[in-house]
Amino acid sequence: MPAAGFILEKIKQGEALKKAFEINRAEITDIIKDSGLKGRGGAGFPTGLKMYLCGAAADTVKYVVCNADEGEPGTFKDRVILETIPEKVFEGMTITAYVIGSREGIVYLRGEYAYLKSELENVLKEMRKNNMLGENILGKGFSFDIRIALGAGAYVCGEETALIESLEGKRGEAKNKPPFPVSSGLFGHPTLVSNVETFCNIPHIVDKGSLWFKNMGSGKSTGTKLISVSGDVKKPGVYEITFGMKVKDLLKLAGAEETKAVDIGGASGIIIPELQFEREISFEDIPTGGSIIVFDKTRKMADIMENFMEFFLDESCGQCTPCREGTKYFVDAVEKIKNRKITEQDLKNLRDISDCMKITSKCGLGQASTNAFISILDNFKDELLS
Amino acid sequence: MDIHINGKKYKAVQGETILEVAVKNGIKIPTLCYHSDLCLAGNCRICVVDVDGAKTLQASCTAMASNGMKIWTNTPKVIKARKMNIQLLLGSHFGECYTCPRNSNCELLKLAEEHGIEELPFPKKSKRTRELEITPSLTRDPDKCIMCGRCVRTCEELQGVHAVKPIGRSNDVRIETFFGQGLMHTSCTMCGQCINRCPTGALYETSCIQPVWDALADPDKYVVVQTAPAVRAALGEEFGMEPGTRVTGKMVAALRKLGFNKIFDTQFTADLTIIEEGTEFLTRLKRTLVGKEKGLLPMTTSCSPGWVKYIEHFYPDLLTHVSTCKSPQQMFGPLAKTYFAEKEGINPSKMLTVSIMPCVAKKYEADRPEMNASGYKDVDYVLTTRELAKMMKTAGLDLKDMPVEEYDNPFGISTGAAVIFGATGGVMEAALRTVYEIVTGREVPFKNLDITPVRGMEDVKEAEITIEGVTAEYKFLEGAKVRVAVAHSLGAAKKVMDKVKSGEADYHFIEIMACPGGCLGGGGQPIPTSPEIRKARARAIYEEDESMAIRKSHDNPAIKKLYEDFLEKPNSHKAHELLHTHYLKRKRFDKVK
Numbered sequence: 001m002p003a004a005g006f007i008l009e010k011i012k013q014g015e016a017l018k019k020a021f022e023i024n025r026a027e028i029t030d031i032i033k034d035s036g037l038k039g040r041g042g043a044g045f046p047t048g049l050k051m052y053l054c055g056a057a058a059d060t061v062k063y064v065v066c067n068a069d070e071g072e073p074g075t076f077k078d079r080v081i082l083e084t085i086p087e088k089v090f091e092g093m094t095i096t097a098y099v100i101g102s103r104e105g106i107v108y109l110r111g112e113y114a115y116l117k118s119e120l121e122n123v124l125k126e127m128r129k130n131n132m133l134g135e136n137i138l139g140k141g142f143s144f145d146i147r148i149a150l151g152a153g154a155y156v157c158g159e160e161t162a163l164i165e166s167l168e169g170k171r172g173e174a175k176n177k178p179p180f181p182v183s184s185g186l187f188g189h190p191t192l193v194s195n196v197e198t199f200c201n202i203p204h205i206v207d208k209g210s211l212w213f214k215n216m217g218s219g220k221s222t223g224t225k226l227i228s229v230s231g232d233v234k235k236p237g238v239y240e241i242t243f244g245m246k247v248k249d250l251l252k253l254a255g256a257e258e259t260k261a262v263d264i265g266g267a268s269g270i271i272i273p274e275l276q277f278e279r280e281i282s283f284e285d286i287p288t289g290g291s292i293i294v295f296d297k298t299r300k301m302a303d304i305m306e307n308f309m310e311f312f313l314d315e316s317c318g319q320c321t322p323c324r325e326g327t328k329y330f331v332d333a334v335e336k337i338k339n340r341k342i343t344e345q346d347l348k349n350l351r352d353i354s355d356c357m358k359i360t361s362k363c364g365l366g367q368a369s370t371n372a373f374i375s376i377l378d379n380f381k382d383e384l385l386s
Numbered sequence: 387m388d389i390h391i392n393g394k395k396y397k398a399v400q401g402e403t404i405l406e407v408a409v410k411n412g413i414k415i416p417t418l419c420y421h422s423d424l425c426l427a428g429n430c431r432i433c434v435v436d437v438d439g440a441k442t443l444q445a446s447c448t449a450m451a452s453n454g455m456k457i458w459t460n461t462p463k464v465i466k467a468r469k470m471n472i473q474l475l476l477g478s479h480f481g482e483c484y485t486c487p488r489n490s491n492c493e494l495l496k497l498a499e500e501h502g503i504e505e506l507p508f509p510k511k512s513k514r515t516r517e518l519e520i521t522p523s524l525t526r527d528p529d530k531c532i533m534c535g536r537c538v539r540t541c542e543e544l545q546g547v548h549a550v551k552p553i554g555r556s557n558d559v560r561i562e563t564f565f566g567q568g569l570m571h572t573s574c575t576m577c578g579q580c581i582n583r584c585p586t587g588a589l590y591e592t593s594c595i596q597p598v599w600d601a602l603a604d605p606d607k608y609v610v611v612q613t614a615p616a617v618r619a620a621l622g623e624e625f626g627m628e629p630g631t632r633v634t635g636k637m638v639a640a641l642r643k644l645g646f647n648k649i650f651d652t653q654f655t656a657d658l659t660i661i662e663e664g665t666e667f668l669t670r671l672k673r674t675l676v677g678k679e680k681g682l683l684p685m686t687t688s689c690s691p692g693w694v695k696y697i698e699h700f701y702p703d704l705l706t707h708v709s710t711c712k713s714p715q716q717m718f719g720p721l722a723k724t725y726f727a728e729k730e731g732i733n734p735s736k737m738l739t740v741s742i743m744p745c746v747a748k749k750y751e752a753d754r755p756e757m758n759a760s761g762y763k764d765v766d767y768v769l770t771t772r773e774l775a776k777m778m779k780t781a782g783l784d785l786k787d788m789p790v791e792e793y794d795n796p797f798g799i800s801t802g803a804a805v806i807f808g809a810t811g812g813v814m815e816a817a818l819r820t821v822y823e824i825v826t827g828r829e830v831p832f833k834n835l836d837i838t839p840v841r842g843m844e845d846v847k848e849a850e851i852t853i854e855g856v857t858a859e860y861k862f863l864e865g866a867k868v869r870v871a872v873a874h875s876l877g878a879a880k881k882v883m884d885k886v887k888s889g890e891a892d893y894h895f896i897e898i899m900a901c902p903g904g905c906l907g908g909g910g911q912p913i914p915t916s917p918e919i920r921k922a923r924a925r926a927i928y929e930e931d932e933s934m935a936i937r938k939s940h941d942n943p944a945i946k947k948l949y950e951d952f953l954e955k956p957n958s959h960k961a962h963e964l965l966h967t968h969y970l971k972r973k974r975f976d977k978v979k
């Protein structure tokens with residue numbers, strides 16, 4: 001297995017792009033498809049298929065949008081990417097634009113990352129100067145440019161349709177899918193939205209081929225994943241792992257001791273106890289957009305529950321019934337749990353509400369917002385209910 | 387393509403939603419935020435169905451049917467989820483049903499009943515968290531709002547007014563006006579279309595029922611009532627009759643039983659409006675064509691107070707185009723308190739005028755400070771069609787049991803031209819019937835006087851009439867092609883007015899009604915509303931026109947007598963004093979405090 005650790009490394013700028021210009025568009029799509037690359041933003045949609053769908057959409061105007069909203073509590077890997085190798089992201093976007101036939105790219109940058117904007121713009125300027133962006137890129141007759149748009153601090157705006165609404169200057173609310181952005185996105189035009197890290201993978205795959213990529217990872221989870229590790233560890237930070245790594249091995253790497261629980265996937269993810277540290281980080285076992293938060297034995301599970309549920313009570317866009325109305329009962333429930341006032345009937349009702357939220361919420365936010373509560377309840381029953 | 391619903395195969399067309407296919411085939415899926423007049427929201431999550439292969443349930447109102455799709459509308463999983471969403475809505479819905487103005491036709495209550503909801507698994511909101519907002523026309527109760535967003539979509543899409551939007555997030559989200567300043571400080575036109583589409587009691591008219599009961603009970607007061615054309619085409623719905631049932635005579639009998647001293651008809655002043663407005667139109671034509679004056683044409687109608695407030699906010703620079711004629715309601719008020727009071731020897735200070743309107747903007751209009759040409763408040767109280775039905779029910783009067791009675795004289799005499807004021811295109815048709823005849827001495831050249839090009843539910847209608855064989859006085863109009871346009875709903879008004887503003891339009895006369903379908907679709911009409919219901923009401927209106935002995939306003943004998951006895955001639959000084967008005971330039975919203 002080749003060593004992991006390419007995402008954050010510098011590459012020779014423009015090599016992959018030149019290569020891409022030499023291959024035809026359909027072939028690049030096939031390479032990405034064959035590599036098995038899946039979206040790194042959380043949902044794990046096959047990137048090659050997304051490229052194919054957006055490329056096949058008939059429209060003269062298309063957009064490539066880089067989702068740099070990074071709102072998931074505990075994730076900061078996109079920030080690190082943008083701080084260290086932004087040009088790789090831009091090159092990935094340019095190759096994508098070339099494949100699908102887009103002239104305009106937009107980076108939707110998390111509001112809290114506003115301080116990065118001017119540096120990113122300098123990089124874009126430099127790329128324009130080197131003819132890697134702008135009109136007639138590298139003299140190949142293809143034109144494309146990128147601008148940076150700032151978010152305003154809503155978690156839901158990381159959801160691709162809400163992000164698009166926000167880019168259009170509207171209230172950030174998730175829209176009904178279908179239509180999916182690949183067929184009708186920004187201002188009604190086909191739009192490919194991908195995560196920062198996803199775009200970073202593209203130049204490498206184009207450069208080194210799909211086989212190289214497929215050789216990393218496990219099963220259908222090919223390649224590597226950047227993981228932001230925080231919490232009760234000696235060495236917090238961004239780790240690049242190959243898919244299939246066991247939770248316990250990552251804990252060891254990060255210097256976690258006396259670990260009681262691990263949150264995988266941030267507020268929308270699940271919280272597992274020691275017994276499950278053998279499990280693997282992969283799309284097949286425990287998927288994650290990149291957040292791992294470690295809790296040691298001094299932490300109270302009810303506090304963790306409270307923190308996550310309050311997050312959702314704050315961040316629901318309030319548009320659809322289950323998410324808007326359901327979340328508050330979980331915040332109330334934590335209070336009851338803390339006061340040892342929760343009843344069996346309460347817990348049954350909460351599970352019913354949670355089931356309803358999971359299957360009827362309009363977007364991923366409401367569908368996932370009780371994950372933390374329910375997984376803590378299931379995995380730490382003794383602590384919470386005794 | 388084929389889709390399967392509950393195990394049976396049905397045909398579907400590309401682009402159809404699951405709900406559309408279901409409805410087409412008689413399969414009922416409960417809905418809440420969905421409304422046939424509005425774009426799709428998919429917010430309430432009541433209409434969810436199970437689709438094989440999908441991880442989550444799908445909102446059938448927005449999910450598209452696709453070939454081979456297998457859909458289940460009533461599995462235990464679906465019913466449980468739907469029921470939970472209804473319970474969640476009920477949990478944060480404050481207020482008791484027995485004091486709610488919408489308890490007889492609340493869609494949320496109906497869903498709760500249909501789903502057998504007997505208790506809530508969590509405590510229900512028990513305290514008021516937001517104050518009522520009361521305007522002359524509408525009352526908003528934010529605590530009864532369930533965030534279906536129909537009002538917002540109505541205000542945006544149908545009306546293009548954008549007075550209300552959702553603000554805040556999560557369970558703090560609410561429908562608000564610009565910076566929370568309240569409807570009276572925004573461009574809200576008071577049309578009340580949001581009321582007609584609100585599923586609960588979060589929006590309703592500001593009631594005048596109590597003061598009207600008090601007036602009727604006061605032996606010192608002489609209370610006259612006027613009824614607008616569109617009311618008679620819809621009131622029956624409040625008593626379980628089919629939409630489109632004409633109930634004119636029964637309504638008159640009911641009003642008499644309620645104790646009004648005189649039962650008059652707004653249609654009388656609708657005929658008068660045609661004479662005044664038709665004369666004004668001819669004057670504007672002459673001043674433009676002969677006098678070469680600018681800014682007078684096209685002339686727009688002014689009967690719809692929602693439209694008047696809309697143009698005051700949105701096109702204040704075009705106000706010279708609006709006819710100076712008051713609406714029929716506001717022509718009636720001063721005439722009742724002057725001409726009629728004198729004739730009958732009634733002290734106008736003891737007279738109260740009540741009007742029954744399909745409209746809530748009429749309440750606001752009656753309250754406008756300039757509406758006191760008689761020296762008193764011209765129209766004291768405005769009741770909606772719904773409020774009249776409520777009063778009748780309070781008094782134990784069932785419309786179905788009423789005899790058929792006649793209006794009182796003299797303001798009870800009217801024509802077919804007046805009744806069609808209730809439908810979109812009606813004012814235009816009535817005006818053309820009169821103006822054409824004034825100018826040429828001949829009837830308007832349409833079979834049976836039915837000017838069909840201006841009828842129907844298309845949002846903007848256009849027509850052209852060539853004027854030929856004019857009388858000596860109107861020589862300047864010989865061969866003129868008079869171009870007219872008719873728009874209903876303010877969204878449609880915007881389309882027309884943008885063209886007027888840019889100079890692209892070459893119309894001479896434009897009829898605009900704030901509400902879809904015209905007054906018959908007004909904000910004071912029975913709930914629910916839909917394109918089908920409005921079509922049925924329009925049918926009733928045109929049947930009523932057909933049935934009238936006189937069908938042209940200028941042939942109304944009571945109008946002729948009114949001019950002879952009192953007003954002298956159309957657009958006379960006296961007519962101007964009593965029957966014409968002026969408008970106010972308004973901003974889109976007040977300065978934020």
Ligand SMILES: Cc1cc2nc3c(=O)[nH]c(=O)nc-3n(C[C@H](O)[C@H](O)[C@H](O)COP(=O)(O)O)c2cc1C
Nearest residue numbers: 039040041067070071158159160194195198364365
């Ligand atoms: C509530 C919510 C928040 C999300 N936030 C982010 C985010 O911050 N960054 C991101 O890349 N994707 C986020 N997503 C996922 C996006 O909707 C989308 O799937 C992703 O940007 C697609 O890129 P990918 O295919 O590269 O993963 C979020 C989804 C939901 C439901």
Ligand code: SF4
Nearest residue numbers: 317319320323363366
């Ligand atoms: S699930 Fe929550 S965040 Fe998503 S649309 Fe519904 S209310 Fe908004």
